[in-house]
Amino acid sequence: MPFGPIIRAMRHNRMRFAFIILEIAITLAIVTNAVNMILDERKKMLQPSGFDDDNLVSIAYQPFAPEFKEQSYVEALVQKDMRAIHSIPGVKAVATTYFLPWQGGGSSGVWKTDRFNGKFQAQLYAARGEIFQTLGVKVTQGRAFVETDTPVDSNVPTRVTIISRALAKKLWGNANPIGHVITNGEGATPRTVIGIIDDFYNPYAWNIGEFVLFTPGRAYDTTGAVFLVRTEPGAMKSVVAQLEPRLLSVNPGRVFRIVKISDLKDQYFSGGKLVIRAMTAIIIILVFITALGIMGISSLAVAERTKQIGTRRALGATRADILKHFLLENWLVTTAGLILGVIGAYGLNVLLVSKLSDVKMQWELVAGGMVLLWINGLMSTVPAAMRATLVPPSIATRSV
């Protein structure tokens, strides 16, 4: 097909084509960046925590009654509380821990190891009770905590730790991590790795979401405690309803806060959900209105050139030739727009990327966006181009 004459003819309508080219370019830039942001948010959301999120609920208490000032009282009370929670039908496991999945934070520290060069940062949580059964993760190497791992005196630091597989890999590669030692500086008690859990992810600053040390410490003191409870599937509602009354019957001198982990997770991803919904809507509307725009411009082009089409038909153009002519013209416009759009896509990416969300544009996305808009452009031209093929050649003999 004749590219040369089509391009030369288009030069005479360059303003009109310039607008549609610009529109397609911006559309490509937006669509690729929007999809990029959606994929990024989805990636974050699909990152499994490794835990039984949907069946986890935490209940924290803060005491106001005077008897809570005694550590020994608290010690005994927490054991009673745990038994009370266990006795609720539908409860699978319970632990006390300051760790709450999907809180988007927690506690962390800086450590050294026997072999790893320099210091490293990782999340750190004390836990007591059936912490891993509660989270729904397995200790796949080494052993789990036992009661004797927790020192009787709460001022004595613990000597063992269970870490995540990702941290073990970072520190010792493929070597067996069991028996290695982690310390936090001069003179501090070394902690020996006694076990490994395969799955752990809790979003945290500094990209340490997969690095964790659990220690068998008390996650409660005279100021309160947090219990993490795992329920049987489907039992969440009835368990939540009974948590507070049960613990109140153990001791009413305190207030409670119940948080479902699924709610924490929803809250953590609320921004991401907004981005996904808004961007999806924008993409759909944008592709749709760009299609409408191309339809409008191409039917205007056909309407304006009825006589010309008739002349071409009179001079021997078949219907297929006319169809090809308009599709080709659109293809050229779309392609020009898309080439400009590739620059726009990367440009907008630079504008949108900040220190905090480092989402690089991927060429596959740009390529995908181009294919989508190519198809979109061709499909949107088809109605007008079909109408053009119906222009009878006898139009050519009609005067003006």
Next chain:
Amino acid sequence: MLLYQLKIALTSLRRNPVITSLLIGGIALGICVSTTFIALRHVFEKDPLPGKSNTLFYVRLDNWDPQRAYVAEDPKSLPTMVTYRDMRELMKSNIPTRQTGTFRSRFFVHPDPKIGRPFAEDVRLVFSDFFTMFNVPFQYGGGWDKAADAKPEPVIVIDQNTNQKLFGGANSVGRTVRLEDRNYKVVGVLAPWNPPLRFYDPTQGLGPKVEPIYMPFNFTPILEIQTYGNSDGWKGNDGNGFQAFLNSDTCWLEYWVELPTPEKQQAFREYVNNYVIDQKKHGRFGRPLHTEVTSMPELTKELGVVPPQIRSLAIVSVLFLIVCSLNLIGLLLGKFIARIPEISVRRALGASRLQVFWQHIVECEVVGIAGGLIGLGISVGLLKMVAKVIPNGDVVHLDAEMIAVSIFLSLVAGLLAGIYPAWRVCSIPPAMQLKVQ
């Protein structure tokens, strides 16, 4: 002339209601999306204290581990908060016209047993300057005075909700509230106060609301009040007990100073540097000298309090609006070209090129305004939907400034869509068309 052109524009728009509604719909679509996300950004990024925020400065010192920066990968990073001992020392300066160290804690409120069970509530520990520095609005009474700071006197300020809960909304100034095992006298009740960001606490990002209760900072060492916010440490405490914690290098306080003039700012920066240099002699501050005295707007930007996605959505939505208006060019071109006979008659009757041009621009702007108003209406609904999804969403609303921006954007959108078609038709010579007709 403008009125006449407006009349022609309205007649012309009425003539083809389908095209007109498509045009208005196109603009409305662009405006509702862009207004929604610009407003969202605006709510969180607008200056919380216009005219004042540039005089409020946040102090940071790099007292971190000599062997490792606060953020290991960024040697320029420094802790986002300060230590208790450094804040105490720096507050001895009289360069700032006002200053406050502050942190958040949690207390039990013991109401009259007739009213209800005790409840835990967020409490912010502040100095008396806090209320003036951050324009805290009062319904009854006010903050406490310097004397109450120094002693400290058992006084508190409560917010409207707490006042409602405890005193049924009456003027409770002078009455007492029991927090844990002490009684405090109410000196002030806040008017409704719901800033989108807890701007005096930049470490918390979006979400948390302002605290319902405020009490004098100097109770901290007396009652051994622990923070309910972040605390960053690298060293641990020398010894046991609360005093050891207060003397440690753990950063857990926000420290704000008011420095109204560049001279004061300069002087205070020097004062802070000299303090750190002096401390170095005592073996603290092992890292290179690095202090920051940052104004509130810069701090908000630097700490990225507003999620980057909100900014991205705003940028994308403006581009979306541009596509919407570009999209209308084809439609307008078709509409105007179909009107060439009419235009050539007007031209022959003496309408100048400029008048024809303006007539069409006016028509586009009528479409722009109509679409803008509809879009604005839709965006009120969209913002309500957005508010449900994000944390602290109830602060999201359209203010007068945003309504003006939205109308301005719709005028620009109308112009963007109309300028080329209007230029095309106004360059039609009058004679040519008459001859053919």
Next chain:
Amino acid sequence: MLEMTHIKKIYRTISIETHALEDLSLSVKAGEFVSVTGPSGSGKTTFLNVAGLLDTFDSGSYILDGKDVSRLSDREMSQIRNRTIGFVFQSFNLIPDLNVFDNVDVPLRYRGLPATERKARIENALSMVGLSARVRHLPSQLSGGQQQRVAIARVLAGDPKLILADEPTGNLDSAMSREIMDLLGKINDNGTTIVMVTHNAECSERAHRQLHVFDGRIADVDRPRVVLGSPVATPGLTATLN
């Protein structure tokens, strides 16, 4: 060259039937220069559309260049228009966005000729109409006569056996008209059959044979067959003859 017998063409809308051609028969020999005249609404344009395969007809038969073209597909008709017929229109029908070269090129493109041959043909045709110097001009930059010469060059480049001209001088002044008629005459001298619809008597004179269309029928002006026309047809006929 062209043999039409009992051609009938009716335009139908929902409520009205217009008999555009009523039993039209006509024979044109190869190499002839025939002019067709008739008042407006007489069916001249319909005749031209049917003869040029721009439009179909309802009954009768049409043999063009020895081939029955009565029932052809759109593609076959396009091909015949492209190769066998050349059109010269009253309003030139140049494509305004294309320059002179590209305009002449249009039918050659549809014929799928190689680039070198197209170029040779275009240059040759343009030199024949004396416009070699204007290849890069746009139609809007040319006078009416020049535009019509480009249109004729577009015909010449295709080397058709039959040229159908529709009021070729209708939009031109008399000097330019003469120029165009000379050109057509020359082309006819080289053996190309020309059928020209016109209401210009002077142009009509240049033809070998003059036909008259009236009420969708055709009459040979040299040998009037009044039988075909209705009584009122006679004054019209004489009017054209004057």
